[in-house]
Amino acid sequence: MLTSILAKSTCAACKFCCSFRRQSLWETPIFDEETMKKLQELYPSAKFRPAGNSGHSYTFDISDAYKTQDPEEEALCPFLDPNHGCALPPELKPFDCKIWPLRAVQHSEPDNSKKLAVALTPTCPAINKVPLERVRELAESGLGQQILDYAASHPDIIKESSEFLSNIIYK
Ligand code: SF4
Ligand code: SF4
Known part of the structure; x- marks a missing residue:
């Protein structure tokens, strides 16, 4: 989020961009390989899948997080703390x-x-x-x-x- 023009409190109440419907999975954020490996150590339950064409980028895989067939169902980013927002420190947060x-x-x-x-x-x-x-x-x-x-x-x-x-x- 652009903290210079969006209030953190607004985003904390919204979280829209940290949850994804199935048809929005193309929007999940991209991690470089080094960051992905650090996150695998910090969050062993988080799953990743390759993304992009370089062979060195990844995104989280939440494809098995959906509980229903409802296309409107949202699955959360594995790094979202529902009470406090994004749990990642700035150096691990995707661009x-x-x-x-x-x-x-x-x-x-x-x-x-x-x-x-x-x-x-x-x-x-x-x-x-x-x-x-x-x-x-x-x-x-x-x-x-x-x-x-x-x-x-x-x-x-x-x-x-x-x-x-x-x-x-x-x-
Ligand atoms: S959390 Fe909501 S208000 Fe904040 S940047 Fe994401 S979509 Fe916009
Ligand atoms: S990494 Fe953080 S900011 Fe990005 S989608 Fe996940 S919880 Fe939201």
């Missing part, structure tokens, strides 16, 4: 989570070329109450370039742009 509700995407330009860009997800209820100009200012103050630089060196975090991820705020 994806630090920048949510922003995402690095491959954006299609009018000439059909692809360009790395930063998109705003539409599902965070709190960011939708923040003026879009404020989010753009934050991106333009350095965060947008930081996300593009990180994505260039960690391409497994890059999502395909889609109608869902069409609100481009920095490129």
Whole structure:
């Protein structure tokens, strides 16, 4: 979450981005191999699966956490403390989570070329109450370039742009 424009108390009451329906599992955050191995030691019951194309990235596997066939059922991130929020220290928290509700995407330009860009997800209820100009200012103050630089060196975090991820705020 973007702590500079989202209140921790708001997120503590929400936790939307730390729980996932089956159709949202593509959004689970990416861990590098070193972090994944540290988390395996700290949380032996957490399961991981490979993610992305590099062969060096992982995400948690909560596919067997669902109790019903209801597509609306949410399964929690294994690192979410329901009472206190994310249990991970900053050095183990995935970049994806630090920048949510922003995402690095491959954006299609009018000439059909692809360009790395930063998109705003539409599902965070709190960011939708923040003026879009404020989010753009934050991106333009350095965060947008930081996300593009990180994505260039960690391409497994890059999502395909889609109608869902069409609100481009920095490129
Ligand atoms: S969805 Fe938005 S408001 Fe909810 S926890 Fe995530 S960042 Fe916070
Ligand atoms: S790692 Fe932390 S911030 Fe990210 S989804 Fe899990 S509980 Fe939420």
